[in-house]
Amino acid sequence: MQVIRQLPEKPIKPCVLALGNFDGVHLGHRRLLESGLQIARKMGIGLSVLLYEPHPLKVLFPEKMIGLLTTSEERLKLLELIGVDTVYLLPFNHDTANIPPETFVSDILVRLGTRYAMVGFNYSFGAKGKGSPEDLQRLGPKYGFGVSVLQAQTMGGEVISSSSIRQALLQGDMRQAQKMLGRYPFLCGRVIHGEQRGRDLGYPTANLEVCEDLLVPKPGSYAVWAEFDGQKVMGMLNIGKKPTFHTEYETTVEVHLLNFYGNLYDKMLSMYLVERLRDERKFSSINELLNQLQKDKEHTQRVLEDEGELDLRENALYKS
Known part of the structure; x- marks a missing residue:
């Protein structure tokens, strides 16, 4: 083209x-x-x-x-x-x-x-x-x-439009957004340095500087496919303000990649949001947070395995 x-x-x-x-x-x-x-x-x-x-x-x-x-x-x-x-x-x-x-x-x-x-x-x-x-x-x-x-x-009686899709994303309704898009919603950003707290907890995350002007969906945890350097990796994405550790904090976008170990700093990550797992919440203890992260990891694996492996070219156009 x-x-x-x-x-x-x-x-x-x-x-x-x-x-x-x-x-x-x-x-x-x-x-x-x-x-x-x-x-x-x-x-x-x-x-x-x-x-x-x-x-x-x-x-x-x-x-x-x-x-x-x-x-x-x-x-x-x-x-x-x-x-x-x-x-x-x-x-x-x-x-x-x-x-x-x-x-x-x-x-x-x-x-x-x-x-x-x-x-x-x-x-x-x-x-x-x-x-x-x-x-x-x-x-x-x-x-x-x-x-x-x-x-x-x-x-379903609703006009397919970019505005309707934005509304679905802001409400956390990934499935409705997917239906109108005909593919998974897309989010991308460059990996930047964060607090590195996830690494200390055993769940290292890639903190993303989201591309300018892109819509960031409703805060919460998501099951995603992440793509970088031609690789496809399962991930659990979190959008939010880290209420367990901060009373006031800017909204961050970070993803924990399952079964991946490596340096991603300054790389561009593209993420395909498959399902919203839960709302963001404040945990009363680190152990409670770790227990939830383990449940999120298992939930993410089930969701992505049920969906089947992402074909990046096909999903880039339209999910079958």
Whole structure:
């Protein structure tokens, strides 16, 4: 897949163009992209995606925490696995945000060689998001391309959306998030130095500096698959403030890897969250904590063994 980071002066090649943020590349996104692929094949051209970086919300509302479901790198990997030919990953700034809707069509979509555009039912474009799917359907023929609008995709009566998935993660409902994503939720970070208390307790942990702007799920303990350097390792992840040892502490993300011994400092860990095990709690003694950690370890092993070994490539796209 080709990634182009600047708007070309003239079309490089004709394309079917999918528009949206595609955060999480969930099942609703997959339906839209697969529909785009079908149209592209019929037309004998490729499928392209237009994305902006940084995320527009980060520029428009810098004070707000975005809570993304995927990093830019992970999102590109998912798009490539689906079959996207080209991603236009263009810079977003206040000038971009102020482009009128029709100018967006004439000066950007046309320059990308758009022969057909694919959007979701809630897509907006142009200054202050004033452009609607209906506006795009009106403007498309004027500028020489067709338009399809994918209606809301639902699951159990609920619309599949990045917002719904974020809500499920913040509630600790991994299974609901998995259903909408079609794969395990993803969290990644660089291993940094921590208090090293876990090592003293016999449960050494890798403390993670979570990638900027990623959503951190509800505090608690989780059964996860961890991936680094091409290795897959079972792990029990903890998100929380360490109430057994501190009255006030910042939220930390740390993972104990089962049956792994080695130095992970400065390595990037990718984690696939399979199941939330329990809430975080304050223990009355170290022995009580150790007993719970042993139960968590056994629970983690049961959960991950029942799920079956993670195929990183398949799960990176969609869990069967």
